[in-house]
Amino acid sequence: MSVMRFTGANSRDAMRQVREALGDEALILANRRTDSGVEILAMAESSAPGGGEVPTAPASPAVAESRAAPAGSADGAFAAMSEKLLEEMRDMRALLARDQQGRESxxxxxxxxxxxxxxxxxxxxxxxxxxxxxxxxxxxxxxxxxxxxxxxxxxxxxxxxxxDDEAAFLDRTGVVALIGPTGVGKTTTTAKLAARYVMRHGTRPVALVTTDSFRIGAHEQLRIYARLLDVPMFALTADQPVNDLLGRMQGKSWVIIDTVGMSQRDHRVIEQVGHLRGGSTPVRLVLLLNAASQPETLEEVVQRYRQAAQAAGAELNDCVITKHDEAGRVAPALDIVMRHGLRLLFVSHGQRVPEDMSLAExxxxxxxxxxxxxxxxxxxxxxxxxxxxxxxxPTLMGQGRRLAGTLQALRQRVDGFGELEAVWDLLGLPDSVQQQRLDDLLASYPGPDRALGMLWSERRRVSGASWSMPDIALNADGDWLALPLLQHRQVAGQQPRLADAETKLGASVHLMAGLPDADACQWLESRSQSWVSQVRGSQRVEHAGERDPLKALAALADPLDEAHCRFRGMAARLKLGTLAVNVVPRPARRGDEGLAAQAWFAEVRDAESGRTVARRYWLTPARLARQPVPLLLHQLQGDGLALLARRAWQRIEPQELGELRPDVRLLMASGTAAVAAHLDLADDEAAMDLRAELLGLAGGRRRRRDVALMEALVELFLVRDAIRHLGLGEREAG
Structure with a gap:
């Protein structure tokens, strides 16, 4: 197919013809206005450039019939220009392809x-x-x-x-079996590990076991170590179950099995692991990896031994790196451990027992x-x-490790993340079960003295939604708790809500949407609590004996230094000014002189272009002077939470996820938005790493950062739920 010409009464009509003829992926080469409307030259993206005459698309009944353009006419020049442009595009693509193939890095x-x-x-x-x-x-x-x-x-x-702690491994009683290929150092490692047990627990509860009846002198080597450590040694034959042997050990608490070395390609590996798992006594498997081996060999060892463990119904999650002193580089062995999600217990680096083995750091x-x-x-x-x-x-284990690590980092960083996870756990449960478990969870959340303050949302529906944005508690560090508080579960009336937050949560700082009413204002002042009210520019205040809207007084404000901030997912600069005013809360009472207040005027500018993107106005009690500046910044940064929650609400689709109560869905959405905004706003290294990890798991950043983080978190929760579902089987019904 070559270039085609489409003529329509307008651009919409012409584009409709393009889509009908070439599909949505059509390549638009040129367009221009003509006496009869709009003309577009296009071709299918996968088509090779043609030459000569430009074919004309079939005209619709409402459009005049197109004719082939004669050479030398304006139409012909237009077509020739388009063909030349297409030829240049083809040459450029070929050049880029050659450059891509030839570059080395x-x-x-x-x-x-x-x-x-x-x-x-x-x-x-x-x-x-x-x-x-x-x-x-x-x-x-x-x-x-x-x-x-x-x-x-x-x-x-x-x-x-x-x-994290060597004691977590050495203090756990039971049977440990060291497995791995021939020559990896199992016997020496068995002795080193036994020595650590003896130094910690004494000789009486420790025993050594060997299954190696193939190598000449294998029993004798381990027997020498056992004699030096003053612990008994037993031999386990190929047809003898582990339980029978344990019965002869007179209640030994720590038993270490030195298994026969086998090539990872030996079919008997499965039999060996199955033999160790044959009894009722659980056996912890530890895989030994030779640091001096080739990466391909190590890869094969892990895969084959893990397959053998899986076939025997066992788990293989722990490993020890041996012959560290013989390896030119340690990275290949660490690479295998990382990608397969293994836990590295110890590193062995010599023949001396027990000196030449250390805890993996x-x-x-x-x-x-x-x-x-x-x-x-x-x-x-x-x-x-x-x-x-x-x-x-990436292996499932490796991806699972990344997911688990990301979730653990979120739990450690974001206060209330565990409770947000508990809400996501309700996904798919029957409605009545969701209701009961949600009631139980929220009855004690967030708990006394956990909240320093509250970010109060507007008492009206979010634009484009059927719900109101929940309120968010702030912890002692001023960070948002991950699980917000639903408005309809709170007491009625502004002043009772403030008092309830103080009594139940310990809140003494309030970031408010709108000026508090007269009762609330009187209560806040009587309790000397800190508060910030974001108001409209039309809010009237008294200054210099005149009553004017705030926006009319902006030019009179004393300027403050500019501050860096983030606003709705982008880097911004905040220009602040302040002015002493007097304000009368509603409902006004006769003789009420009002409240001495400080008015704040903010201009938010894009950090790159300097363009003004928003203006904001606040009122604070005059007794706080200029102390509220950090609170103003904090409230400003929560400006886009409601819209971010609305996006999350749309991403959490009940038709795809199963039964889901609206209040549960709202907590999922608003909580996910709060966590995403927290990560977007934080500027420390740990937050930077966590952001990058989340965006990497979600396939990279596609939109503005807070939205991309929100979408990544939703995907993380959904994947987590799917993994739990597969791991636990059917969901419990009650």
């Missing part, structure tokens, strides 16, 4: 990070995962900058799971790995070494 910080990680021995999949989480704040930086290297280390450390291991750099070709070049992770999709 991408550009920018992401390429530098890839080069670093590949150079020290991490795999392509992990490098891509890390780069995908690169925050916008670092995009223009250089890898030599300290903050960039600190970010890279944080990304790697948080992906490397270890023991992720920060130290990552520092060591990053210091062992070699120059390697870019992964896309022909001479690049084969990467064990290249071409692999």
């Amino acid at each position: 991408p550009s920018g910080l992401d390429a530098q990070i890839c080069d670093l990680l590949l150079g020290v021995g991490f795999g392509t999949a992990l490098a891509d995962e890390v780069v995908a989480a690169l925050p916008d704040e670092l995009a223009a930086a250089d890898i030599q900058e300290e903050r960039v290297m600190a970010w890279i280390k944080r990304q790697l450390v948080q992906r490397l799971s270890g023991l 992720p920060p130290a291991l990552i520092d060591e790995a990053l210091a062992q750099r070699r120059e390697v070709p870019y992964r896309g070049s022909a001479s690049a070494p084969r990467d064990a992770s290249a071409g692999r999709t």
